[in-house]
Amino acid sequence: MIVTRRRFLESFAGVPALAAAGDRPNIILCMGDDHGWNETGYNGHPHLKTPVLDEMAAGGLRLDRFYSAHPNCSPTRGSIMTGRHPNRYGTFAPGWSIRPEEITIARLLNNAGYACGHFGKWHLGPVKADSPTNPGAMGFHEWLSHDNFFEVDPILSRNGGPVKKYPGESSEIVAGEALAFIAKAKSEGRPSFTVVWFGSPHEPYFGTEPYLSMYKDLSDPIRSRLAEISAMDHAIGQLRDGLRTTGLRDNTLLWYCGDNGVPPEGRLTTPYRGHKGQVYEGGIRIPGVIEWPARLKARATSVHAVTSDMLPTLCDITGIALPKRPLDGISLKPLLEGKMKERPTPIFFWEFQSRPAEQGKLEPYIEPALQEGTTPTAKLMAGKYTRSFRNFKHPRIVASDSDGPAAMLGNRFKLVVDADRGTNSSSAAREMFDLDADRGETKDLAAAQPAMTAKMERELRAWQKSVLTSLTGADYLAR
Numbered sequence: 001m002i003v004t005r006r007r008f009l010e011s012f013a014g015v016p017a018l019a020a021a022g023d024r025p026n027i028i029l030c031m032g033d034d035h036g037w038n039e040t041g042y043n044g045h046p047h048l049k050t051p052v053l054d055e056m057a058a059g060g061l062r063l064d065r066f067y068s069a070h071p072n073c074s075p076t077r078g079s080i081m082t083g084r085h086p087n088r089y090g091t092f093a094p095g096w097s098i099r100p101e102e103i104t105i106a107r108l109l110n111n112a113g114y115a116c117g118h119f120g121k122w123h124l125g126p127v128k129a130d131s132p133t134n135p136g137a138m139g140f141h142e143w144l145s146h147d148n149f150f151e152v153d154p155i156l157s158r159n160g161g162p163v164k165k166y167p168g169e170s171s172e173i174v175a176g177e178a179l180a181f182i183a184k185a186k187s188e189g190r191p192s193f194t195v196v197w198f199g200s201p202h203e204p205y206f207g208t209e210p211y212l213s214m215y216k217d218l219s220d221p222i223r224s225r226l227a228e229i230s231a232m233d234h235a236i237g238q239l240r241d242g243l244r245t246t247g248l249r250d251n252t253l254l255w256y257c258g259d260n261g262v263p264p265e266g267r268l269t270t271p272y273r274g275h276k277g278q279v280y281e282g283g284i285r286i287p288g289v290i291e292w293p294a295r296l297k298a299r300a301t302s303v304h305a306v307t308s309d310m311l312p313t314l315c316d317i318t319g320i321a322l323p324k325r326p327l328d329g330i331s332l333k334p335l336l337e338g339k340m341k342e343r344p345t346p347i348f349f350w351e352f353q354s355r356p357a358e359q360g361k362l363e364p365y366i367e368p369a370l371q372e373g374t375t376p377t378a379k380l381m382a383g384k385y386t387r388s389f390r391n392f393k394h395p396r397i398v399a400s401d402s403d404g405p406a407a408m409l410g411n412r413f414k415l416v417v418d419a420d421r422g423t424n425s426s427s428a429a430r431e432m433f434d435l436d437a438d439r440g441e442t443k444d445l446a447a448a449q450p451a452m453t454a455k456m457e458r459e460l461r462a463w464q465k466s467v468l469t470s471l472t473g474a475d476y477l478a479r
Contacts, residue, residue, distance in 0.1 A: 066288025
């Protein structure tokens with residue numbers, strides 16, 4: 001690794017622990033796997049039944065314009081943990097690990113006295129004990145987790161130990177484990193930070209009863225996919241019921257979202273263009289809702305927000321200073337308080353074009369043996385059920401490193417660069433959309449608005465330059 005543990009610990013200099021427990025909330029972050037914006041009852045899906053999410057949306061803060069920082073899984077998870085775009089630390093795509101030197105929200109809350117637990121899908125590196133990027137290494141005290149996606153009867157690792165099968169519906173299993181962790185923290189007099197990243201509704205689809213019967217008029221794979229979502233919804237209800245039973249419901253902030261847009265086979269109905277893996281709205285618009293009965297009144301907001309905002313928001317709420325390195329998210333505390341009417345900064349999206357032919361020339365950031373996963377999935381890939389991770393050193397930046405589909409989202413207008421071709425050359429397509437008037441991104445305004453298009457692209461390029469500087473590891477050396 002390019003940064004010593006001493007230097008990593010020095011990066012916490014000036015980050016104070018919370019002074020007193022007082023009214024510190026318990027915090028739960030829940031996330032569905034491949035769960036897009038349109039796949040909730042409250043957003044108008046014609047078939048899907050999600051009574052718990054519907055109730056949360058009706059009684060909490062409904063984030064109508066909530067985005068994943070990336071149109072794919074691992075990168076978005078990294079953005080939640082760090083408040084930073086995943087390209088800053090080489091988490092380019094599913095199966096690319098985080099870097100050990102990243103300062104996560106779990107590390108910060110751990111340092112402030114929170115009990116921190118992770119349950120379910122990790123996908124930021126192997127969860128085994130000797131992995132330098134397992135949940136424990138990233139700040140969690142306890143974890144029952146999987147390297148990648150999982151289905152019914154999941155095979156999980158507890159605190160990095162030997163894998164074990166847990167019979168039953170997977171969402172209910174991880175929700176139950178999370179509740180036990182929260183109750184334990186309460187008995188110890190500690191606030192808790194709990195991350196529950198469900199395996200549903202990621203394919204392959206394994207619906208169970210009674211949820212399959214709810215969609216008997218539909219055919220697979222849609223039927224099983226919707227059954228998985230309803231089962232996940234029910235498990236979130238179990239979490240909320242458990243909080244009520246233990247007396248923690250009022251002062252618990254529960255934040256639910258998806259990790260990217262709907263994959264092509266799940267696009268039964270949507271008002272948005274594109275799908276998982278694309279920077280059009282269908283690839284990055286996700287459901288988002290926050291419950292905090294003691295502090296939040298029921299309302300909906302059209303202010304743009306993104307998964308990178310989670311770390312700054314939670315730091316602001318709990319009184320923790322932000323890490324001294326470039327962040328891409330902002331605190332949404334003013335939005336929670338009803339004081340933010342529009343977003344003060346744009347949101348950027350970018351799919352880094354990692355070329356397999358070039359990977360052999362790059363030095364692995366982490367020893368390959370430590371990047372081998374241990375928790376099998378329900379699906380073979382490259383001849384095996386377990387998954388391997390990767391991350392490479394990028395000490396030198398070249399012009400082509402700026403390639404790849406990218407977007408800049410302002411409060412009204414959105415620039416999309418090279419959505420399909422993977423190169424940001426001068427011949428790459430530039431598209432401009434007015435999302436207030438055209439949420440489906442059907443009318444390209446780039447030719448009619450050349451000055452605005454050029455201005456937004458300059459801002460996008462400046463942001464990419466900052467990201468690439470981080471990719472070299474420069475942030476870890478700064479004091």
